[in-house]
Amino acid sequence: MSRETTSPQRPQTTAILAVSLDGKLASASAQGDRIASAYDFQHLEEHVAQADAVLFGATTLRLGGTAMRLQSPSLIQQRLRAGKPPQPLQIVCSASGDLDLALPFFQQPIPRALVTTETGQARWQGSSAFDYCWCADRPHWDWSWVLGQIATVGIQRLAVLGGGHLFASLLQVQAIDELWLTVCPLMLGSSAPSLMPLKECTSPTMTLVSAVPVGDEVYLHYRLGYGEDKGTMIET
Incomplete structure (x- = not known):
């Protein structure tokens, strides 16, 4: 793998969470189950259809077992008409690289990528x-380099789907540009x-673009701006 010290501009990054x-x-008690409505799933799928790639953490993958693959024929056709592949690149972040090859994720008809460490990369040596x-420890976890490498394969729009550790990591290095947040009517x-x-987090400046109630849920759209960077976290 190439280990350049510079990287191109990172993709435009949007987090879509409920x-x-x-x-x-x-x-x-039921991690991996969706807490939002069927309408929220449609909302999520529409945003995924606009992205060139989807990024999610290892815990999210282990709990759900699958990627956020587009299922809507109309959204797939929309991508094809725009000259894009039918499915966005699905990128899982795992420092350990310890992912079960029996997961349905590995049987789905999708392009796949892994962000990991040298140790995690060694687990998949010779695998297709x-x-x-992408090996992110250079020697410390370097999100700027990773996002630059993602950009080199033509990814201009990146959707971040969770979980919390990954979202926090990118927020702390000022790499979330927009946030779509579905607020669901329950306490967990x-x-x-x-x-x-x-425990501590430097909050970005968040500008509310829209707030749309649908049933008992509220769909919030924010643009983010940042102050001083305080650090990062990674998924294992």
């Missing part, structure tokens, strides 16, 4: 499971996984 009223991403494998409690699993 949270409970107490800021949780999933039920502690991933179209791309302190043991449920959080949108922001950090």
Whole structure:
């Protein structure tokens, strides 16, 4: 793998997430299950259709087992008419690279990529499971380099789908440009996984673009701006 010290401009990055009223991403007892409505799934799929790639963490993959593959024929045709492949590149982030090849993810008809460490990369040496494998420890985890490498394969628009650790990582290095947040009408409690699993976090400036109620859910769209960078986290 190439280890250049410079990287091109990163993709435009949009996080698309659903949270409970107490800021949780999933039920502690049923992680991997969606907490939002069928309408929210349609909303999510429409945003994924606009992206060149989707980025998600290892925990999200292990719990759900699959990628966010487009299912709508009309959205797939829309991409084909725009000269894009039928499915966006699906990028999983795992420092360990410890992913079960039996997961349905590896049987889905999608392009796949892995962001990992040298140790994780060694697990997949000689495997054709991933179209791309980017080693992010240079010697420390370097999101700027990773996002630059993602840009080199033609990814201009990147959708971030979770989980909380990945979202926090990118937020801390000022790499989330927009946030679509679905607020769901339920409380999940302190043991449920959080949108922001950090004890301390430098909050970006968030400009509200729109707030649309649909049924009992509210769809919030923010543009983000940043101050001083405080650090990062990675998924294992």
